[in-house]
Amino acid sequence: MVRWLVADSIWWGGRLRKGVALRIAENGAIKPVPAELAPLAGTRRFPGTLLPALVDAHVHSALVDLTTVRAGGIGSVWDLGGVPTDVQDLAARARQPGSPLPQIRYAGPFLIAPGGYPSNRPWAPAGSWREVTSPEDAALAVAEAQSSGAGLIKVTAHAGGPMLPAETMRALVEAAHQSGLEVVVHAEGPGTVAAALAAGADMLAHTPWSELLGDTLVRDCAARMRWISTLDIHGWGDPDPAREIAVANLRRFIEYGGSVRYGTDLGNGPLPAGINVREIRALQEAGLDPNAVLSTMTESDSRELSWVPDGLTLDPEAFPDSLATARVLDDSVRPR
Secondary structure, three states, X not given: OOEEEEEEEEXXXXXXXXXXXXXXXXXOOEEEEEHHHOOOOOOEEEEEEEEEOOXXXXXXXXXXXXXXXXXXXXXXXXXXXXXXXXXXXXXXXHOOOOOOOOEEEEOOOEEEOOOOOOOOOOOOOOOOEEEOOOHHHHHHHHHHHHHOOOOEEXXXXXXXXXXXXXXXXXXXXXXXXXXOOEEEEEEEOOOHHHHHHHHOOOEEOOOOOOOOOOHHHHHHHHHHOEEEOOOOOOOOOOOOHHHHHHHHHHHHHHHOOOEEXXXXXXXXXXXXXXXXXXXXXXXXXXXXXXXXXXXXHOOOOOOOEEEEOXXXXXXXXXXXXXXXXXXXXXXXXXXX
């Protein structure tokens, strides 16, 4: 059955619109159409603003309460490293009607060099990482992740410890691409961003923060990959030098036309479980206006919705706090 939603305003396709309804097809696909097409009977009507569900593209489900994350306004998360069976179970529960969990896209285990990051970290339980021993082993590692339901592949490149040889990282990327999966790399330390780029990775799990990158490297990254922001992990509201470096790198990446995804690395320190106003303000500091920030937080083919009850403002100063009032929209939500 086709469903119809109407609100005072709709943010969709990069801009805030009025006089627009959302038509939800039987298969769940959502499309904005002129409001006059919505039937008088059966249409749900809301004050405020409707928009695609907000997405946090860097979360570790084992380290947070996902029910609180959804209650805090996040409708979908990307789990970037965990025990595959645990995350698979959470994702299945999230798909059940009426689930209090956000939708979950996940990467399966960290794929790492033998003895590499994060196998020596206390927060990484056994099973959350998988050592890749050779280029020949790479295809098997990717196949194992995909068989567990992974929609992404996560690879680590962490300086100061064992790192995957270039040919093994390249083999992982090639195997993932052959399986239709994107690769996100945890790149930390000198040379790691260049290694991820040379391997053909699609995304960085973090904005680089350990040093200012050269302009040529930033420009090449902007042309070929996306960066997930995670700016607020540096100081958690008390900015430190690493945050300054990350914002400076991201600003140049954006100036060169780079594509950014909002992500917080939720589970890494005292980050808010939900919409992170500090992360949004840091993205604005790096040069994104409110429409661009919303584009980093949403997906054009979303089948989930968010609702800002008092209406979304695009005034740059008020925007972060306005967006922080967003709620995940489901059949239990009743307009005031």
